[in-house]
Amino acid sequence: MASIDPNLFSLLKFPKNESDVFYTGRLPWLFKDVDYYKTYWHNKKNEFLNFHKTSSQNIDAELKSKKLFSVTTRQRLEVLKKAHDANYLTLSNLLQSLQAAAANPFEVSVPSHQSLHLYRKNIFRDWGWETSENRQAVELLTEVIGVNWTPSRVCVLGSGASRLAMDLHKEFRVPMTVAVDFNPLLLLVAEEMLSGATISLWDFNVAPVELSSVTQEYKLRSELGSLEGFHLVCADVTELPFKEHQFDAVVTPWLIDILPFNFKLLAQRVNSQLDIGGQWINFGPLGFSNRNESENLTRxxxxxxxxxxxxxxxxxxxxxIRYLTAKNEVNSRNETVYLFKARKIKHATVEPYSFLPEWLSDTSKSIPLSDDIKRHQQLVRFQADLFHSIDGKLSANQLAQLFAQHYKMPPETALVMVVNVLRQLEESLKRK
Ligand SMILES: C[S@@+](CC[C@H](N)C(=O)[O-])C[C@H]1O[C@@H](n2cnc3c(N)ncnc32)[C@H](O)[C@@H]1O
Structure with missing residues (x-):
């Protein structure tokens, strides 16, 4: 049975009782309402495993079909199938403790694009690829924090597969580091690395030129040895589980621009984790992409x-710097990063934040008829009418005539709309 380290538990404001801590393996989940996250990530696990399963089945069907393949194509399909099958097994094993909660929760504050595999390349970069990126990150941070950085308790927010958090812990002999992320796959990999295990995982290349680079198996392992005082925690940065002022330093690596709320709300939360004199250390790009342009901040x-x-x-x-660069990696990027060390000089008030509107978390509330919803209504009504009108006989031109009369719009506009909707469907069916 997993149990929570007393030093870690003493920092928490929730859960109040040790017996209320939920674990996947040895990893504690520290959420205000853990059920929401359990169901969310359980659904994402099914999606991810299903992806490997159906990919393997589709390849198998192609291999068994009557199509004539060259020897090389057959080899490529076979190696891809082998990689999907192997990842399916490895990931099923790793994620087996991810179970859905009994209740069906609607209040999940995780943006739905956050999948288990969204940051899978970071796993390979941290623990599999031969790359100087991990070392470079420590060196860049050292330039900003100084070689004599001696915090006694550090919190790393959005630590991912947690290589940087572990490197800093070891390099600066930090007595206690708490690495926080809400993605259980990344943390479960990190947990395995901490325990000295090796994980075999296949990396897929999205644009391979050579047969040998279609997919490659990596042995993920850590050379860092056991790390006394290092803790991994599954928790949400938007609602941290720690009491106020528990850390001397908070590190935010590649995090500030991808959160679902604006920078000020993050700054308030970082502030609340630190006492006066505490340090906020940042590393990463400023790639904010909020709909409100005023929130897409420059330095x-x-x-x-x-x-x-x-x-x-x-x-x-x-x-x-170069980011996610490895042999055969076509998605590597050039990024301009901003590193800072800031000192807390006064306390700040933490404004509450909720990701979803109240009428979605409390399903008894009326749904406001906003302009966004009205626009969406028009679009889906058109799409629904269009798909319902397809009877196997009518052409796009004939449908456009009907729609032009029904929606009182010029026939040319109706034809463009009909063709665009149908094209989108046909194009999406061709993609992986
Ligand atoms: C761009 S990745 C960077 C990961 C890691 N710091 C690195 O450099 O490899 C952003 C990380 O933040 C995590 N994250 C995003 N939103 C979060 C949230 N609300 N709470 C906790 N972690 C979050 C993601 O799961 C992901 O691991």
């Missing part, structure tokens, strides 16, 4: 907002 605006939230920037660095 100067970021420092302005940090000041408002009780921080003073002490040192900073802007540099260009």
């Amino acid at each position: 100067t605006e970021l420092t302005e907002q940090m000041q408002d939230c009780g921080f003073e920037v002490e040192s900073e660095k802007i540099t260009s």
